[in-house]
Amino acid sequence: MRRYLRENSLSIVFGTMFLAALVGQAFAGQAEYNNQQQTLGLDTISWFEYVTSADYAVDITENWQSEYLQFLLYILLTIWLVQRGSPESKVLGSEGRETDEAQRVGGYATTDSSRWAKAGGLVTSLYSRSLGLVMGLIFVGSWLAQSIAGWATYNEQRIGQLQDPLSWPTYLVSADFWSRSLQNWQSEFLAIGSMVVLSIYLRERGSPESKPVGVADNATGTED
Amino acid sequence: MIRVRIVFSVYLVGVIVGLTYFIAVGLIHR
Numbered sequence: 001m002r003r004y005l006r007e008n009s010l011s012i013v014f015g016t017m018f019l020a021a022l023v024g025q026a027f028a029g030q031a032e033y034n035n036q037q038q039t040l041g042l043d044t045i046s047w048f049e050y051v052t053s054a055d056y057a058v059d060i061t062e063n064w065q066s067e068y069l070q071f072l073l074y075i076l077l078t079i080w081l082v083q084r085g086s087p088e089s090k091v092l093g094s095e096g097r098e099t100d101e102a103q104r105v106g107g108y109a110t111t112d113s114s115r116w117a118k119a120g121g122l123v124t125s126l127y128s129r130s131l132g133l134v135m136g137l138i139f140v141g142s143w144l145a146q147s148i149a150g151w152a153t154y155n156e157q158r159i160g161q162l163q164d165p166l167s168w169p170t171y172l173v174s175a176d177f178w179s180r181s182l183q184n185w186q187s188e189f190l191a192i193g194s195m196v197v198l199s200i201y202l203r204e205r206g207s208p209e210s211k212p213v214g215v216a217d218n219a220t221g222t223e224d
Numbered sequence: 225m226i227r228v229r230i231v232f233s234v235y236l237v238g239v240i241v242g243l244t245y246f247i248a249v250g251l252i253h254r
Contacts, residue, residue: 054250
């Protein structure tokens with residue numbers, strides 16, 4: 001058990017922090033929602049009502065979609081784009097999908113390669129893109145969830161103000177939907193760009209996200 | 225690797241269940 005916890009500590013710690021933050025957000029979100037309701041002289045809601053509300057759903061999913069978009073773009077753009085000196089970049093000159101030999105697929109698969117890598121054809125082609133595909137599907141799913149929950153929330157507000165509710169396609173081109181999306185995207189793009197650029201000259205000893213402390217500033221990727 | 229697969233499955237299934245829940249919540253309140 002102790003060995004299991006140690007060998008999976010990164011996933012377990014992040015999973016636990018995620019659940020704690022999700023529950024914390026449910027309490028803080030309910031308090032904030034009820035503060036607004038009281039200001040407007042309206043009824044407050046219970047914790048259960050809040051976590052089953054469209055308000056909670058849109059606040060959670062607008063953040064999910066931007067995180068998955070961030071990593072999807074990072075996974076895909078780093079195939080073709082590089083940054084000299086960054087440990088987050090591939091070695092200069094290796095841009096692109098690379099050769100079957102370098103990727104150990106088909107006839108170049110080794111004995112411990114996954115059977116999906118050995119199969120060749122469509123199976124290997126799909127497996128070769130599975131990380132981006134799954135991250136992309138989660139991004140699309142969470143952006144869809146944000147659009148539906150955001151639409152429901154927005155219409156609840158409109159009905160409260162005696163305005164006609166919008167259709168879902170109309171909500172998709174609304175300022176509310178794009179404001180929620182872009183305010184999250186801008187921070188993700190800045191953070192990713194900062195990781196790429198700051199890691200050229202700065203180091204974090206022992207972190208795989210950093211170059212080893214003594215490696216030259218102009219060393220790109222894993223080259224020494 | 226079987227035991228590592230547990231972590232993988234918990235994350236993937238958890239995210240799918242979460243997304244389904246939030247889509248359902250949105251649709252119920254629309």
